[in-house]
Amino acid sequence: QRRSMEILETLGLGDKANAYSRTLSGGMRRRLLIAKALVHQPPILVLDEPTAGVDIELRHQLWTYVRALNKQGVTIVLTTHYLEEAQALCDRIAIIDHGDLVICDDTPKLLSLLDSKTLLLRPDTTLSEVPAGLESYHTTLQSDGRLALTFNPREKTALQVLDDVRQKNISIADLETEGTNLEDVFMKLTGSQTPPNQAG
Numbered sequence: 001q002r003r004s005m006e007i008l009e010t011l012g013l014g015d016k017a018n019a020y021s022r023t024l025s026g027g028m029r030r031r032l033l034i035a036k037a038l039v040h041q042p043p044i045l046v047l048d049e050p051t052a053g054v055d056i057e058l059r060h061q062l063w064t065y066v067r068a069l070n071k072q073g074v075t076i077v078l079t080t081h082y083l084e085e086a087q088a089l090c091d092r093i094a095i096i097d098h099g100d101l102v103i104c105d106d107t108p109k110l111l112s113l114l115d116s117k118t119l120l121l122r123p124d125t126t127l128s129e130v131p132a133g134l135e136s137y138h139t140t141l142q143s144d145g146r147l148a149l150t151f152n153p154r155e156k157t158a159l160q161v162l163d164d165v166r167q168k169n170i171s172i173a174d175l176e177t178e179g180t181n182l183e184d185v186f187m188k189l190t191g192s193q194t195p196p197n198q199a200g
Contacts, residue, residue: 007035010065012058027053034062038069045069046077051085063089081196087111087182097190111180114188115154118178119161121147124171131168137161 008014011031016024021032034050047066051059066089070076080086086093087107094104103110119137122145130139130147137149147170151161158177165172186192 004035004039007038010061011035012054012061030054042074044075044077048079049081050078051080051082059085083182083186083196093182095186095189097192102189107182110182110185113185114180115152116150116180116184117153117158119149119151119158120176120178121149121162121165121170121172122174123147124173131170133168134165137164 005014005017008017011034013028013031013035016028021029024032030050030053034047037045050066051062054062063085066076066078076089078086078089090107092104092106093110095102095110120142126145127141127147130141134147134149137151139150140148142148147165149161149165151158162172162175186196
């Protein structure tokens with residue numbers, strides 16, 4: 001009984017311990033199904049869209065719990081449309097598009113397929129357009145005023161890209177880099193323009 005209550009608390013259902021399942025919302029019923037599966041401490045746990053319909057705070061609580069289970073030796077098979085969730089939780093990822101298996105590989109190998117990074121720069125002054133001479137980086141001017149430059153880290157370092165920008169007499173107030181994420185890989189491999197969690 002203590003384990004059952006612990007699981008319910010973790011899944012945000014502690015205050016519903018004495019409620020009938022038919023009175024729960026759809027999201028709560030989904031979490032209740034997960035709780036029922038966890039009570040018997042299975043060696044393999046299959047989670048089908050476990051965080052669909054839950055808020056961000058609870059989603060991250062579930063992520064923490066899933067990681068803890070995995071560290072305890074539980075093998076977890078997860079299906080999800082949230083690519084950031086797969087990237088954060090999974091050691092190995094299979095991408096399925098319209099019922100076809102596109103690829104299955106270790107997460108780091110998948111993320112290395114595009115081998116690109118983005119350098120986000122905030123100029124000291126407001127720009128109205130992309131400065132000339134930065135076309136090779138597929139540079140775009142974002143709505144927040146930052147310049148986004150894409151480069152291959154095997155060919156250039158971020159410092160070399162930054163030097164190229166400074167040679168255009170652009171002073172930089174702030175910068176950050178972004179690596180490839182699973183959404184980029186998914187859209188590249190499937191030819192899709194829309195991530196699966198945004199598809200209709």
